[in-house]
């Protein structure tokens with residue numbers, strides 16, 4: 312146990328040093344982390360315990376508007392492969408993952424964590440990696456964007472991470488009046504949150520294997536109802552605190568809302584991913600930042616979160632386990 316604690320401290324320390332070094336020595340990172348201080352934010356209070364912060368962040372245009380169709384992906388050099396990383400970019404190795412400073416930040420401390428090999432963005436078999444990363448980086452929330460759920464490199468497996476205390480969901484969950492316990496067994500609990508704009512499952516506990524096994528039950532169910540997808544559409548946030556993990560899982564039915572593809576006035580360049588589901592909506596264009604209101608935010612989430620009709624079926628998976 313003691314060994315675990317010292318390992319955790321060491322990786323977190325190494326990563327803190329990496330960030331401090333990169334924002335000094337890498338001009339692109341320095342400029343963009345400095346620029347973050349100018350980013351505009353405003354807050355929409357949509358329902359009880361449901362805040363959405365809107366962030367106008369022009370540096371994210373490449374990611375939000377990324378072309379992720381097979382042809383575009385094939386025609387570009389993979390920006391997460393080691394041989395294509397900028398010469399100024401340094402890394403810290405954790406298992407088979409490179410921990411990198413994200414040069415286009417949303418968070419004041421923002422990491423990209425690609426696998427060392429060029430391999431598809433598929434979460435199956437990697438939940439335990441995600442949980443171990445969260446335990447070794449206790450200052451961060453680790454997140455996963457599925458290949459059609461916000462990942463701008465669907466051809467190269469990667470997590471991202473952002474400093475804790477940034478996304479409203481971290482605190483809202485603790486006090487939400489409509490969270491309900493679906494199951495509690497072997498050191499793992501599963502909750503749902505109702506009336507929260509997006510369908511949300513929360514897995515928490517100290518038992519890694521049990522959480523992984525409970526997650527795989529949802530994964531298999533969603534996989535069965537989304538047969539045409541390479542993996543069920545989802546986003547995941549994962550953190551470690553006080554000796555246990557917490558994972559927010561957002562099952563989805565849509566990639567980008569119709570406003571993304573609209574022309575002229577009706578267009579909104581917003582491509583929902585983990586951070587948006589965590590309660591911070593990223594708009595790279597100022598007109599979208601000004602336009603977003605309660606009505607539009609509700610409409611956008613309705614289009615991308617799981618169908619109402621599938622939600623009771625997901626929750627029933629856990630009720631059967633009690």
Ligand SMILES: [Zn+2]
Nearest residue numbers: 389392429467
């Ligand atoms: Zn690659």
